[in-house]
Amino acid sequence: LFIALVYAVVQYILDNFNGESSDYLGFTGIITFLVSAILILPFIHPELGFSMYYYTWFHVATAIGTMAGFAALSLIQREFKNRNLKAYYYPLAIFLLGFLGLLAIRFASPSVYSLIISAPNTVFGVLTGGAATIGEVSSMFYYGGTFTLSRAFGNFTVSGFFASIIGLIILLVSVIRKAKPEEVLVLVWSILMLFAIYGQNRFAYYYSINVSILSAYIGGLLLEKVKWNELDEKFKSSVKSPADIPGFLKSFRAKQVLAVLAIAVFLIYPVYGAAMVQSTGSNDPDWAWIEACLWLKSSTPDPGMDYNAIYEAPEDGKLFDYPESAYGVMSWWDYGHYIETLGHRMPNANPFQAGIGGRRGSINETNVPGAAPFLTAQSEEEATEVLESIHPDPEKSGARYIMSDERMAVDIFMAMPEWTLDTEGYMQPYWTGDGYQYLPSKRYFDSMESRLHFLDGNGLKQYRLVYETWAYQTQEAGYKQVYNFLYGSSIPEVDSGYVKIFEYVKGAKITGTVSPNETVNINTTILTGQGRTFEYSQSTSSDSEGRYEFIVPYSTEGPIPGETQFDTAPTGAYVVSYGDTTTEVRVSEEAVLNGEEIKV
Structure with a gap:
């Protein structure tokens, strides 16, 4: 629409200068x-109003409005012709009319005016903050803040992209010499699409059409230069049968x-090769995510929402009335559609960038x-507060399950703080003997993503690992090595499940009495469905009266019907220890889900 309108304005102006009628434009534009x-x-x-x-x-x-624009342009041109006004006043009349129209819209509907004014920047502007981390929304020509043509070459090939630029230049020269409507259209269209991919690389599939047309344009000019049309005429006149072809070939x-x-x-071979590579299909989602989502679908409680049903949207200003059994699944927005279409569960965030949260304009925002x-989040308490804040009911949380993969923990982790506009301190320089290297810092390892994926939720009170897929060879072992170095810890420096599913629960309360101000520990060994084991432990100190309390998320007695059918669980009882005393404690699934107290 915008491209058509810009072309129309340019063509109307050119036609007016050349003394030609633009009725063909008005008729075509209004009908279209x-x-x-x-x-x-x-x-x-x-x-949804005017979104x-x-x-x-x-x-x-x-x-x-565009129809009205075409009509106005035609009427103004006709008035200019009837009044015999000078042609160079015509552009001024158009821009004055456009300005007055915008002014009228501003007073009549400020929201629509705001949309119109912001629309060009939304498409053509280079986005910043969290939006800049969306792969398809980032600029075609900037990566990591640095100008590059590598993305353009990857999308259109080197020869294809440069052919489009050369074609644009030649077309511009041709239009300046003598403007033909079809050439003006291709020129305006191509320039605007070039600006569009400057703003967002996802418009590459639109600009690919321009690359094809401009490449063909260059090819046509080249054939015209070598008088290819003469061969065409000679073929028609001299080749009457197959026997005439050898003689015709000699005329080349x-x-x-x-x-x-x-x-x-x-112009042909590079693009053909790239097209064949792109047409082989996609590896997304990978098998680990497929497996995890299918497990989610079959091993978690029915949320009480019919996957195939169409639900009426609530009235403006009202919230949807979810059933009591409904729950969300927290993950990064990239995976929302996997969770919904494969797992048949409701994601808290999805690729429409819904549910990401954070800030957009300033660090001072909420x-x-x-x-x-x-x-x-830098603590379990902070993360839980976020979960509970998502749900409009303060007594409920917005998610019951959390899904994570190694890519979230490593490759795209820094996209997460970009959306909160608080990106400092996750990576810091460390001297390694061969120079300084930027490695994960304490702030990174304190994040909920790291606590869950790399540390398996060890020490967390209300989050438990319920499922993991098989392990891939990733950077996880290296990150764990850094963690052990920073904290003097000894967690196994190995790759674990590529995709992990955690459950948020109330947690069972284990309470007891010991000497005042005494250190009390609790631990158990967790066995996953992949045969991997890790230690779960907590430590606390008794109060002045000797009382202590642990909140633990794992059941030692296995799953129960109608709830999560987890395959990751303790291999035995919890062991509570203090001084030289140890006590085994068994915890039922009901106690974990209902927050029941177990006295030692």
Whole structure:
């Protein structure tokens, strides 16, 4: 729509300078966008107002507004012709009309005006903060804050991208010399799409059409230069039967053969090779995520929501009335669709960037509850507060399960604090003997993501590992080595499950009495479904009256019907120890889920 309108303005101005009628533009534009408005109408969501991110009245209004724009441009041109006004006043009249139109919209509907003004920057501007970490939304020409053409080459090939730029330059020169409507259209369209991929690389699939057209344009000019049309005419006049073909081939000139070879080698073959690579399919989701989501679907309680049902959206300002059994699954937004479509569970965040939370404008803003604040939380208490804040009912949490993979813990971890605008201190320089290296810091290892994925939730009171997939060879062992170095710990420096599922529970309360101010420990060995073991432990001190309390998330008695059918559990009882005394404690699943007290 925007491209069509910009082209129309340019073409109307050029036609007016050349003394030509633009009725063809007005007729085509009005009919085109009338049909567009009619086709959109059945799919709009009136309850979403004028949002430009969904099918709403905004799209109908912009289509009608574009129709009005075409009509206005035609009427102004006709008035100029009737009044015999000078052509160079025409652009001024258009821009004055546009300015007055925007001014009227600003007073009539500030929200629509804001959308119109912000729309170009949304598409063409380079985003910052958390939005810049979205792979497809980041700029085609910037990676990590550095200008690069590597993404453009990867999307269009080196020859394809440069062919499009050369084609644009040649087309611009041609339009300056003599403007043809079809060339003006391709020029305006291509320039705007180039700006679009500058803002967001996901528009590459649109610009690929421009690359094809501009490459063909260059190829056509090259064939025209070597007089290929003469061969075409000669073929038609001299080849009457297959026997005439050898004689016709002798009429080829060297420059014509070289031109065809150049087109094949530089414009066709590289793009063909890249297209064949891209058409082989995708590895997403990988088998670990498929396995984990299928386990989630079959081994967790029914949330009470029909996966195939269509639910009515609540009235404006009201919340959806979820059943008591409903719960969410917390993970990074990348995996929301996996959780929903494969696991048939409701993700707290998804690839529409819903549920990420955090901040958008300033570090001084409220850190909105969501995936980013939860996964970067520096303590269990902080993370739990986020979970409970997500749910509108203060007595409930927004998620029952948390899913994590090694990629979240390593490759894309720094995208999480980007969404909170609080990125300092997760990596720090350390002297390694060969120089300084940036390694994970205490703040990183204190994050909930690290506590869960690398430390298996050891020491956490209300989060338990219930399932893990098989292990891949990843960077996990290296991160654990850094952890052992920083904390003087001795956790096994090995890769564990690539995808892990944790459950948030109330936790059983184990209480007892010992001497005042005495150190009390509790521990047990956890065995996962992959045959891996790790130690779960906590430590506390009794109060002045000798009382102590542990909240533990694991049941020693196994799963119960209707609840999580976990395959990760203690190999035996908990062991409570203080001084020379040890006591075994067994904990039922009911106690864990209901927060029951077990006295020692």
